[in-house]
Amino acid sequence: MTEAKKPDLLTRLKVYVDEDTAERGYVYFHQKVDVEVDLLNQILKGYTEIFIKPLRFDIDVIRLYCRQFIVNEIKINNHSAKFDINGSDDAGIFGEIIVHIPDEITDFPLINNDGEWVPIVVRVEYTLEKPKAGVHFKLPDNDKEIFKPQWDPYMFTINSPTPGAARCWVPCLDRIRDRCTWDFFITVSDVEGFDKIMVACSGNLVKLSESSTDSHKRTFHYNLPVATPAQYIGFACGPFIEPYVLDYPGSEEGPPPNRPKILAYISAEWEKWLLSTLYPNADEPTADTYWLHNAMEYFIEGYSQFNLHPEFDKNNPPVRPGTFPFQRFQIVFVDHTYSDVNYVIDQRVTTRRSLITAIAQQWFGIFIPPYSWRDYWLAVGLSNFFANMYFERLFGEDDTKFLRKKDIELVCQLDVGKPPLCSMDFTIPFESKDLEFISLKSYLVLWMLDKRLPFLDYRRGIPGIIYLILNKSKEDVEQNIRPGFLYTEQFLEQCKDVIRQELRSEITKFQKQWIYGSGCPKFKIRAHFNRKKLAVEFRFDQENTNRIEKDSSRPTNTPLFTGHMDIAIKEPDGGKLVAHAPSYLNDDDPREYPLQWGMDPDSESSDLAEWQISEWVEEEKASIARDSWEWIRVDDSFSWVADIDFEQLDYMWAALLDSQRDIIAHYEAVRALSKNPSKACSTTLMRTVRDWRYYYRIRMEAAIAMAKCANEELDFIGSEQLMKIYENDYCDYRDEAKFLPKPNDFNDWEEYYVQKTIPFALSCVRGAMGNAPDNIKKFLLDLLSWNDNSKNEYSDDHFVANLIESLGNAFIIPFDGQSPNNPNVETFDLYCESLAYSQEVLETLDRYLTRHKLFNSYRALLVVATIKTKNCLMLSQIIPADGRELLLQSQYGNYVGVRVAALSALIDLEFHHKPEIAQYFTFLAEYDSDLMVRRFLISKFGEDRGPQCWDLPKRNAPLRLLRVHYRRSIPGNFNHTNEITRVKPDVSVLTGIVNENKGTSAIQEAGSDVEVHENGEDMPLALRGHQSKLKKKSSPPSNQNIISDAHLSEVKNVVELKNADSDDEIEVEIDIPETRTRRSSKLKKATIKETKHKKRGSITETSAAYQTGVDSEGRKKAKVNKVKKSDGHSEKHKKIKL
Incomplete structure (x- = not known):
């Protein structure tokens, strides 16, 4: 091949060829998979044909990626080919099978007479028996026992955001930037006693062929015309009915232009519960309840409606309508654990977030994959940022900001000794802990960049960059060219191109600190009023989270983080809290809220003593008037991923909580008050819990903070006020000393979450000896004993499980780090103090286990909570440690959540040190049929190395x-x-x-x-x-x-x-x-x-x-x-x- 021909060849190819692919010598452009699935014997048998286009004449080997298979034969263009199995440590990156091109086709022509590429077809015949990874079989269990649900037979492939899973069920080219079009021919046979076995697969259903020799066997042909990486390909087999088509509102003839067809696969037994998942706001779908379609509409067009003033947006290109990269969006339901899913409140948010994130990933990661491992952060970051844009619209700004603040705190904790986001220092392929960290930090870094771009005169921010990327990909598709990759350097250059020349250095600083640098800043800020200058002076001390490690002084560590930070100073002129509108599940049943927070502190009412109201002293109030500020907020605009330590007086934090309406200000004030417990702090937090004008997540945080104000020095005022809140709002008095919980009413779901949080907060209260007070244990036990859900239209499984776990948590004594052998440590036997309640606790737990046996519970939550509570009692030596029941609950056939809880309890009780238990754990980690059980044990005792964990292929x-x-x-x-x-x-x-x-x-x-x-x-x-x-x-x-x-x-x-x-x-x-x-x-x-x-x-x-x-x-x-x-x-x- 001469140099003059090379550009013409690559132009004819109409795909992007990177340097590694050019060096490899061939391009991966199509793959055909023809397999027969034996559900009962857990076998996949068939062949795959991989079509590649050569780039040069001297190709001698082709590398394939596969694990666990028995390779029967490999042919190249119908000629038998020899192959070697690569057993080296880098086989997961460079391929497990090396196929040698036969001599008969060594001198193949590169281009035919028509100037088209002559493809090479690699055919691999293989058998996969009882796989350990990549494919999961769920078989019916005829021995239905106490905790054993009866499920339908299923088989589905396991997807992973990084390469490694696909090679476990089909030989392929499983590099991070390899992609092709696909054809699937999947043959299945019916299982006696169940409906017809159907197949849901990536792509479009082309044909369904019934077998001419066996009426119970059929073949499904699916075609995926859009080039897609192997790690995002998959299929599922099960007794599905005809797919449920989710129509768009107002369109009866099919989806609107540029919109995909949305299909849902589910078995006939559970079809009636599908609407409650996809249309949770109403019994029947209406135009207002099509939230899945609304999400699709937003991702295609809504996000690009920037709503900017024309004067600010005149230099930007006009916005064109978007499109979905695939013709179908398919959802498959295979986990049947509870029938009344429309009555479960807690699952509502989780389901929506999972489906919306899956929609966002269709663009970034699947349609436009990362260029290399070091660019993976950009793909996952853009998809998560894209999804959070809709989360903010769906759940509200307050909820999105609160969860983002929690993510920032978690990233600052995790980013210790970590490499930069755009780096090859991570273990390749990524471990699960690295995936979690990259996924979390990447979208936060893009969120910071989105906050800074408007200051650089680009008001569209990251949504504008996303629009440019997707618009370019759409143009490539229209020209029949594969879209390119997500490349970090190209993305940063695009960010620089949209701003003025003199401001581009700010992007360069940002990328060095946050993308090519590691760690997060830790700010220690102190304020001082200079009376001579009449100005507030601030002292900033900055550290990097990576500096905590002694060996972390690497060149990638960012010495100093720079940027813009807003600081707000409030003068003592008073402020008013703007009410937050409460949300109801049923708008026609609003609740009335008492106004205890508005009581006059000087009132002689008996309520003051009953509620143990303690106000800030007069000296503190007077000091507010003397001070030059009422409160100070650091990072008022909330634009930094940082650990900020700022100190001011407690009453200033109380004033901030009372006067500001921003949810981040509320959260920071609640956290600061919990660090300095006092009676006045507890009263301020108590009023926050009862005030519905605060966002419900802030009220939950305030309830947990009150537990830290419950100690002997403060006469346990925090716990007394928490119990008083619960008794007053959620209970009826039987007499002067006792109360009876009201029947559950979860119509106001915000109030439901607050009600759930109070028992958990009480279980965290500890006395001087480290044990929970007896009155709290009795209080929690009464709540559990008198729980009444007879008049409630919603399930109380999560609520009761929370009560059970809170009761168990109250019996745990925190470890203070002191060794029992220390001569300065005196050991006390607290067995007698808790023994009085142990028998009653066990009887109550047995009662709820009986309820589960009779009526079942959502995801076996009652069983899981009971296991956790008994584990706490065993760890506290209140009941003897007995692993026999836990071993029975950990066996296959129980719900997977029950099994994981039982295994976790066995580990906590150190039963895994026994040889027979250790051997049992080893067997489960390698051969168990439940994927979650295997992953749980591997995460506890092994290293998750992705595809390198599984067996190399074997030749027949x-x-x-x-x-x-x-x-x-x-x-x-x-x-x-x-x-x-x-x-x-x-x-x-x-x-x-x-x-x-x-x-x-x-x-x-x-x-x-x-x-x-x-x-x-x-x-x-x-x-x-x-x-x-x-x-x-x-x-x-x-x-x-x-x-x-x-x-x-x-x-x-x-x-x-x-x-x-x-x-x-x-x-x-x-x-x-x-x-x-x-x-x-x-x-x-x-x-x-x-x-x-x-x-x-x-x-x-x-x-x-x-x-x-x-x-x-x-x-x-x-x-x-x-x-x-x-x-x-x-x-x-x-x-x-x-």
Whole structure:
């Protein structure tokens, strides 16, 4: 190939060719997968054809990625190809199979007469039996026991955001930037007792073909015309009904232009619960409840409506309508754990977030993949940022800001000793903990960049950059060109192109600090009022989270983070909190809220003493007037991913909480008050919990903060006020001293979350000795005992599970780090203090277990919570540690959440140190059918190394040579015609003899060729093996006979002698290489009967009798006597002498 031709060739190819692909020498452009799925036996068998286009003439090998397979054969353009299995440590990156191109097609033409590329077709025939990864089988369980649900048979592939999962079920090119179009031919058979097995697969259904020979078998043909990476390809098999088409509002003839068809696959038994998942706001779908379609509409067009003033947006290109990159968006439901899903409040948000994130990933990561591992952060960051744009619209600005603040705190905790986002220092492929960190920090970094771009005179921000990327990809598709990749350097250049030249240095600073640099800033800020200058002065101390580690002084660590930070200073002029509108599940049933927060502090009402109201002292109030500010807020615009430590007086934080309406200000004030507990702080937090004008998540945080104000120095005011809130708002008084919880009413779901949080906050209260006060344990036990859900239209499974876990948490004594052997530590036995409640607690737990057995609970939450609570009681030595029940609950057949909880309890109680339990854990981690169980144990005891965890592929055993020499004496006038037949003997029959000196074996495995010779010429003999229910046995020691006693007693061998109708004696000699000769007259006997039908000349039933031994020449001999029988059949008895 000359240099002059290269640009023309790449232009004709119409794909982006990177440097690594050009060096590799071929492009991956199409793949066909044809497999048959055996659900009950957990087998996938078939072949795949990989179409590649060469870029040069000197290609000699093709690398494929696959794990766990048995590779039967590989062909290239219909020529058998040799291949090697790459067992090196880098096989997961460079491919597990190296296929050598046969000599017959080495000189293939690169371009045909029409100037088109001549593709190379690599065909791999393979078998996958009981896979450990990549594919998950869920089979029906006929033994329905206490906690065992009855499920339908399913099989589905496991997707991963990074390469590694697809290679576990189909050989492919599984690099991070390899993508192609796909064709799938998936054959399934029905399972007796269930509906027809259907297939949902990536792409569009082209054809459904019923088998002409088996009415219970069918083949599904799916086609995916959009080039897609292998890691995002998948399919599922199960008893699905016809897919449920989710129509767009106002469109009866099909989806609108540029909109995908939305399909939902579910079994007939659970079809009626589908609407509650996809239309949770109403019993029947209406135009206002199409939230999934609204999300699709937003991602296609809504996000690009920037709503900017034309004067600010005049220099930007006009906005064009967007499009969805695929023709279909399919949802498959396979987990059936609860029937009344429309009554479960807690699952509502989780389901929406999962589906919306999946929609956003269709663009970034699937349609436009990252260029390399170091660019993966950009793909996951853009998809998460894209999804959060709609989350803010769906759940509100307050909820999005609150969760983002939580993510910032988590990133600052995790970013210790971590490499930069755009770096090759991460372990490749990514471990699960690295994936979580990259996914979390990447979208926060893009959010920071979005905050800074408006200051650089680009008001569209990151949504404008997203629009430019998607618009360019759309133009490529319209020109029949594959879109490019997400490339970090190209993305940053695009950010620089949209701003003025003199401001581009700010982007350069940002990328060095946040993208190519590691860590997060830790600010310690102090304020001081300079009366001479009449100005507030601030002192900033900055550290990097990575500086905590001694060996973290790497060049990638950012020494200083720079940028713009807003600081707000409030003068003492008063402020008013703007009410937050509450949300209701049923708008026609609003609740009335008491106004205890507005009580007059000077009132003589008995309520003051009853609620233990404690106000800020007069000196503190007067100091507010004397101070130059009422409160100060650092990072008022909320634009930094940083750990900010700012100190001011408690009453200033209380004033901030009372006067500001920003949710981040509320959160920072609540956290600051919890760090300095006092009676006045507890009163301020108590008012926050009861005030519905605060966002419900702030009220929850305030309830948890009140637990820190419950100690002996403050007379446990925090816990007393929490119990008072619960008694007043959620209980009815029976008499002066006792209360009875009201029947549950979860119509106001914000109030529901606050009600759930108070018992958990109480369980965190601890006395001086580290144990929870008895009145709290009794309070929680009463709540659980008197729970009434009879008048509530919503499920209380999450609520009751929270009460059970809170009760268990109250019995845990926190570890203070002191060793029991320390002479300064005195140990107290608290067993008697908790024993009074233990029996009542166990009876209550048994009552709720009985409720689960009778009525079931969502995801077996009651069982999971009971396991956790009993685990707490065992750890506190209130009840004896007993692992027998936990072992039963951890077995296959229980709901996966129950199993994981039981395994976690066994680990906490240190039962895994016992050898038999450790062996059980090892078995589960490798062979268990529940994917979540395997992943849980691997995360606890092993290293998640992605595809490198699973077995390398195996080749189907090649046919080894077994020479059989025999002689026979026959009459001179006997004429016969002989043929040779090659077959595969059974592994149980041919076990091999190990050579003592060289360590080799004559016959090492199943699959030996049989060559038959008579006096040096080929003779007719076919040796077949029929394997019985034998376990595979190891190779016998040296000089052991080729046929063992166990094999002869259980395995039938058929020796078919064609054209041997004579009654004469036949002698067979078998040559076996041995280290020494052996003289023995010892006979080993078994019976094989061989019956031959004369008319058809074929053997119909066989058995034989062998006598084995070794002669002086070290050869095996066989004598066969034929005896005619009166029933028209002939019987032969073989005797083999060694």
